[in-house]
Amino acid sequence: MRGPPARHHDEAREQLPAPEGLIADASELKPNDRVVYPSQGVCVVVGDEEMEIAGQKQQFVRMAREEDGSAISVPKNKVPSIGLRRVATGAQMEGVFHYLGAVYDDPELDWKVRHRDNADRLIAGGVLGVAEVVKGLHSLSRLRPLPTKEREQYDNARHLLVHEVAVSLGVPPGIAEDYIDYALMPPAGVKFDLKPPPAPVLLPSRPKKRLPVAEEEEGGALADLGLGDLGIDLGALDGALEGEAVAGEEGHGEGEGEREGEEAGEGGAEGAEAAGEEEAPPPPPRPERKPKAPPKERKAAEKKERPAAAAKPAGAKVAEKKAKAPQAKAAKPAKAAAKKGPTKKAAEKPARAAPRRGGKKK
Amino acid sequence: MIRIVTLEKLDPADLAFLTRTLYQAFGLGTELAGERAVPSDVETSDGRLDAVKLLKEVAPVRTFADDKVLYIVGAPLALPPGPLGEPPCWGFAEYGKERAVITTANLPARGVTEASIEAWRRRLAREAIHAVGHLWDLHHCYDAKCAMHPSWSQSLPANPEMELCSFCRDKSERKIRLAKT
Numbered sequence: 001m002r003g004p005p006a007r008h009h010d011e012a013r014e015q016l017p018a019p020e021g022l023i024a025d026a027s028e029l030k031p032n033d034r035v036v037y038p039s040q041g042v043c044v045v046v047g048d049e050e051m052e053i054a055g056q057k058q059q060f061v062r063m064a065r066e067e068d069g070s071a072i073s074v075p076k077n078k079v080p081s082i083g084l085r086r087v088a089t090g091a092q093m094e095g096v097f098h099y100l101g102a103v104y105d106d107p108e109l110d111w112k113v114r115h116r117d118n119a120d121r122l123i124a125g126g127v128l129g130v131a132e133v134v135k136g137l138h139s140l141s142r143l144r145p146l147p148t149k150e151r152e153q154y155d156n157a158r159h160l161l162v163h164e165v166a167v168s169l170g171v172p173p174g175i176a177e178d179y180i181d182y183a184l185m186p187p188a189g190v191k192f193d194l195k196p197p198p199a200p201v202l203l204p205s206r207p208k209k210r211l212p213v214a215e216e217e218e219g220g221a222l223a224d225l226g227l228g229d230l231g232i233d234l235g236a237l238d239g240a241l242e243g244e245a246v247a248g249e250e251g252h253g254e255g256e257g258e259r260e261g262e263e264a265g266e267g268g269a270e271g272a273e274a275a276g277e278e279e280a281p282p283p284p285p286r287p288e289r290k291p292k293a294p295p296k297e298r299k300a301a302e303k304k305e306r307p308a309a310a311a312k313p314a315g316a317k318v319a320e321k322k323a324k325a326p327q328a329k330a331a332k333p334a335k336a337a338a339k340k341g342p343t344k345k346a347a348e349k350p351a352r353a354a355p356r357r358g359g360k361k362k
Numbered sequence: 363m364i365r366i367v368t369l370e371k372l373d374p375a376d377l378a379f380l381t382r383t384l385y386q387a388f389g390l391g392t393e394l395a396g397e398r399a400v401p402s403d404v405e406t407s408d409g410r411l412d413a414v415k416l417l418k419e420v421a422p423v424r425t426f427a428d429d430k431v432l433y434i435v436g437a438p439l440a441l442p443p444g445p446l447g448e449p450p451c452w453g454f455a456e457y458g459k460e461r462a463v464i465t466t467a468n469l470p471a472r473g474v475t476e477a478s479i480e481a482w483r484r485r486l487a488r489e490a491i492h493a494v495g496h497l498w499d500l501h502h503c504y505d506a507k508c509a510m511h512p513s514w515s516q517s518l519p520a521n522p523e524m525e526l527c528s529f530c531r532d533k534s535e536r537k538i539r540l541a542k543t
Contacts, residue, residue, distance in 0.1 A: 067458075097445040141504040151529055158501050162457075171442065172414065173457035174496055178512075179444035181502050187514040192446050 020126060021086035026061055026076035034167060035063070038083040038123045041160055042066045042167045049073065067163060088127040088168045092198075096131045096165075099197035100183035107140040111147070114140075118153055125201040127164055132201060133157040138184055363429045364388065364494060365395035369420070370436035370466075376483055383487040383524060384494060387509070388534060390430075395423045400435065410440040413454035417461050428541040430497045431461050432490055438467040452489055452513040455496035462493035468513070481521055488524040489513065495526065498534045503527055 023029065033045040043063040050057055051073070060073040074082060088096070108114040118136065121129035137146060137154040146154060158180075166176035186192065364384050366377065381392040401419040404412050416435070423431055439451040455462035469489070472482040491509040503510035506517040508527035526534065 094445050101446055138504055145505075148529075154504075155501060155529075155533075162501065169444070171444075174455045175414070175441055175444070177457070177502055178441060178449040178451075179446070181512045182444065182449035182514075183446050185512055185515045185517070187450055188516050190447075 020092060021088070022126075023084045023086065024080050026059075026079040029061055029079070034066075034087050036085050036087055036127075036164060037063065037065075037072060038085075039156075039160070040065060040072065041163050042087060043072060046071075048076075066167070083124055085126060088164060090168065092127060093165065093168045094195075095198035096127055097179070097183050098192075098195045099128065099131055100135055100180060101186070101192045101194050102197050104135055104139045107136050107143065111150070115150065115153070118150075118157070121201055122153075122157060122160070127161070127168075128198060129201040130157050130161045130164070134161055134180070135184070363426070364390050364392040365423055365425065365429060365431045366392065366490075367395050367420075367423055367431060367433050368397045369400050369433055371397075372434065376486065379483045380487055380490055384432075384490055387491045387524075387526060388494065388498070388538065390538065395431070398423075398433075400437070406440050408440070410438045411435060411465075413439040413441055413451055413463055417454065417456065417463055420463075425460065429460065430494055432494060433461070433463040434486075434490075435463060435465050436467060437465065439463065439465045450514040453493045455493045457496055458499045459497065462497050464489045464493050484521070484524050488522055491524060491526065495530065495534060498537045500526075500530050500534055500537075503530050505529075 023035065029035070029045045031045055031047045035043055035045060037043050043065050046062040046064050049060050049062050051060055052058075059076045061076055061079060063072045063074070064070065065072060074084070108117065114136070118133045121133050125132065134154065134157045137150060137157070140146065140150075141154070158177075161180060162173050162177045165171075165180060166173040169176065169179075171179075183192070366381065366384075368377070377394060381394065384390070384392040398421045400411065401416060401421075404416045404419060406412055416439070417433070420433060425431060439454065441448055441451045441454065450468070451465070452468050453462060453464035464486075466486060469482055469485050470478075472479060488509050492513065495510050500510050502512050505511060505527045506515065506519065507523045507525075508530055509522075509524055510526065510530050511518060511522070
């Protein structure tokens with residue numbers, strides 16, 4: 001048997017059928033009626049009461065939960081919208097057991113979809129919706145242990161189902177649970193003569209989430225800080241933030257360059273590049289990098305080497321790349337120094353670093 | 363407090379093992395509360411005992427708030443048939459209340475060897491933990507290693523564990539902590 005159908009994306013919420021026995025008006029409720037409050041369980045209607053809330057008098061329906069006697073008061077005008085329904089009839093319950101007894105081999109594997117759908121089924125699905133949650137999570141538990149949240153959801157759904165079955169069939173909850181598990185996990189050699197299960201619960205459509213726009217978010221975040229009020233130029237601040245981001249990217253690029261260099265040392269530059277492409281996602285394009293003026297000496301050296309490099313074998317390329325690596329390192333801090341302003345210290349640092357690395361490789 | 367009442371003769375060593383295991387499982391004091399007779403009119407036409415009726419009519423023992431009473435009977439038990447037939451009955455508990463009954467009729471033969479007696483005791487202890495678990499609001503568990511897994515399940519191993527899984531243990535501890543006494 002396949003699992004319950006997926007959520008209806010195109011249909012409006014109002015067009016979907018309500019679960020059987022839904023109470024549409026508070027006037028239908030009378031004292032001593034037994035009703036099912038979604039996610040709470042079976043309740044007994046105690047009567048009507050009037051309460052004054054925030055200076056306004058309101059009419060409430062007062063109920064008591066059968067399990068522990070907790071009092072529940074619902075405003076009369078909210079009764080149609082909370083999903084209050086009558087306890088399942090014998091015919092409905094028979095359908096539920098035939099559903100539970102059927103072989104089910106298609107649990108929803110996407111936990112987000114599953115958790116959301118199960119929560120909706122528990123609230124709006126009636127007794128069959130609760131049975132679907134129990135059956136679905138039970139069959140999933142045969143594949144892998146349930147995570148804590150879903151384990152709790154499974155236990156809650158089972159609790160609701162046990163009590164509704166007990167009230168509907170007029171048996172103690174202990175026996176109702178045995179009936180449910182007899183259907184879910186029949187003993188060896190037992191086969192049920194099952195009827196076709198009832199139509200699965202149709203879930204309502206959910207409103208689509210609006211995707212946030214990145215630009216608006218950034219602008220909004222800066223505006224929220226109230227920097228404009230302090231006399232700080234937001235445009236300049238944006239520029240500074242972008243500059244920091246570029247510097248961060250460059251740092252990342254250095255790491256990649258080193259890794260590539262190491263890999264090239266093992267197997268060859270081309271192979272390493274190919275491996276890098278396969279393993280990691282392609283890096284974002286960096287159009288600003290080239291125009292930011294690499295040193296003149298390096299440009300000249302590249303021009304000289306390019307025609308010769310095409311003719312050289314792979315081993316020579318590797319050696320060349322190793323030789324280039326320190327030069328490139330030396331060039332990058334120089335770029336950073338150019339941004340900040342020409343200082344002697346910044347210019348000297350790469351000059352020290354380059355020979356030291358070369359010395360190590362020897 | 364968990365009080366054990368026997369409706370048939372049981373070996374004192376078996377009962378000592380049972381009380382010790384129940385104490386370890388729930389952290390509650392466990393004691394023997396004596397022996398009672400099986401009520402006369404609870405027998406069904408096929409010689410089994412009606413579990414629901416038995417719990418209603420069996421002679422009570424003195425209890426205090428939140429005490430749980432476990433009856434142990436030797437004859438097979440029967441439950442009323444459900445929509446898909448009658449489920450096998452290893453015991454019956456008044457869910458979240460005070461009384462439960464288990465039967466030794468479905469256990470493997472006790473035998474005379476140490477190994478078989480040990481296996482029998484462990485299985486009896488498992489059924490007792492299962493029934494007392496229901497009295498503390500625990501439902502059946504899908505984990506076959508947990509004592510709350512249905513006793514008739516096909517996935518239950520031949521010599522099942524007599525311990526609660528972490529979820530059931532946490533839940534029972536929470537319920538016991540919130541108990542009145």
